[in-house]
Amino acid sequence: MRNPFLACAAVVLTAAALAACGSSADGNGPEAAGAQRPAASGSAVPGPAAATDATEPAAPPTEEPTAPEGSAPAATAEGPKTPAGEIAPATGTFTKKQREYLKDRVPKGMDPAAVLQTGQETCDKLRYLVKADRDTAVGAIVTGEIPDAKDAVAGLCPQHQDLVDVAAYGYPDGKHSGKKLRPGVYRSASPTPDCSWQIEGAGGKELASGASGTGKSRKITIPDSAVAFTSTGCYAWLPEGAAG
Numbered sequence: 001m002r003n004p005f006l007a008c009a010a011v012v013l014t015a016a017a018l019a020a021c022g023s024s025a026d027g028n029g030p031e032a033a034g035a036q037r038p039a040a041s042g043s044a045v046p047g048p049a050a051a052t053d054a055t056e057p058a059a060p061p062t063e064e065p066t067a068p069e070g071s072a073p074a075a076t077a078e079g080p081k082t083p084a085g086e087i088a089p090a091t092g093t094f095t096k097k098q099r100e101y102l103k104d105r106v107p108k109g110m111d112p113a114a115v116l117q118t119g120q121e122t123c124d125k126l127r128y129l130v131k132a133d134r135d136t137a138v139g140a141i142v143t144g145e146i147p148d149a150k151d152a153v154a155g156l157c158p159q160h161q162d163l164v165d166v167a168a169y170g171y172p173d174g175k176h177s178g179k180k181l182r183p184g185v186y187r188s189a190s191p192t193p194d195c196s197w198q199i200e201g202a203g204g205k206e207l208a209s210g211a212s213g214t215g216k217s218r219k220i221t222i223p224d225s226a227v228a229f230t231s232t233g234c235y236a237w238l239p240e241g242a243a244g
Contacts, residue, residue, distance in 0.1 A: 079107050079108065080107070080108050081104050081105065081106055081107060081108065082106040082107070082108050082110075082112070084099065084102075084103045084104070087099065087102050087103075087106055087112045088112070089112060089113050090111070090113065094112075094116070097155050097156065098116060098155065098156065100155050101116070101119055101151065101152070101154075101155030101156055102115060102116060118148065118152075119148060119151070119152040119155065119156050120152075120156060122146055122147070122148050122149055122152035122153075122156075123152055123153070123156050123157035123160070125140070125146055126140075126141075126146065126149065126153070126157065126160045126163060127157070127160070130160065130163065133190075134163075135187075135189040135190065135217075135238060136189060136190050137163055138163050138166050138167050138170065138189065138236070138238055139167075139170070139189035139190055139235055139236035139238065141163060141164060141167035141170075142167045142170035142171065142172050142189075142236040142237075142238070143172040143173075143235065143236050144172070149163075149164060149167070150164050166238060166239065167238075169182065169184075169238075169239045170186075170189075170236050170237055170238045170239065171186065171229065171231060171236065171237040172231075172235075172236050173231045173232055173233065173234055173235065173236070174230070174231065175228060175229070175230045176228070176229045176230075176231075177227060177228040177229070181222065181226060181227070181228070181229055182222070183222050183223055183224045183226065184221070184222055184239055184240070185219060185220070185221050185222075185239070185240035186219065186220055186221075186222065186237040186238060186239055186240060187217050187218065187219045187220075187237065187238055187240055188212065188217050188218050188219075188220075188234045188235065188236070188237055189217065189235055189236045189237070189238050190235045190236070191212050191215055191216070191217060191218070191233065191234040191235055192215055192233045192234070192235070193212070193213055193214065193215040193233075194211075194232070194233035195211060195212040195215070195218070195231075195232070195233040195234035195235075196209070196210070196211040196212075196231075196232050196233060196234070197209060197210060197211075197220060197229070197230065197231045197232070197234060198229075198230045199220070199222060199223070199226050199228070199229050199230075200226065200227055200228040200229075200230075201223075201225050201226060201227055202225070202227055207223060207225065207226060208220065208221070212234070219240060220237070
């Protein structure tokens with residue numbers, strides 16, 4: 001289930017990104033721009049055709065498909081990639097860490113600044129969320145609502161590495177079993193009023209279950225004897241002791 005706080009944050013950050021001006025990297029700080037960001041542009045508004053026959057209505061304008069929210073087409077595009085030695089911005093220079101992030105990520109013929117911007121937007125989202133609520137920021141990584149977090153943090157905003165480290169031990173909603181199941185104490189991050197969970201042992205025996213009808217965070221203990229853990233409407237579970 002999508003976290004409403006994260007959705008609101010995405011709207012705010014998108015508006016900020018559209019208003020931002022391009023800049024060139026100067027190597028200062030882990031989130032230096034690295035290259036001029038492409039200017040945002042709105043779609044052209046079709047005007048009346050000058051030579052349209054009055055008896056033949058003009059064909060309706062076709063709509064360009066838009067990428068789903070949170071997608072990173074520049075970073076996930078298939079096909080041959082630009083060799084690392086050929087990656088360069090139109091103006092300015094990339095820092096060493098930015099070059100490392102861009103390695104094997106820039107499809108041939110694509111502006112590397114667009115790929116870099118995808119990673120920078122990931123860092124922007126994390127910075128915004130962690131200031132408001134750290135658990136929500138970690139939960140967004142656990143659930144995959146902030147894609148590319150691991151690589152973006154390692155290459156562009158290492159100050160958020162602790163969020164990635166904690167997220168590696170969290171659980172999103174769903175059923176978890178086998179090697180993915182780790183005993184310990186966990187707390188729910190941003191649960192909905194429909195949050196419920198169940199812990200099963202050998203033979204499908206129920207070891208524990210519960211719900212959070214108030215939407216408040218709850219704590220659970222996954223014992224060594226657990227073989228499956230199922231969560232619904234709880235968004236994400238974080239290891240206890242990970243709060244900042």
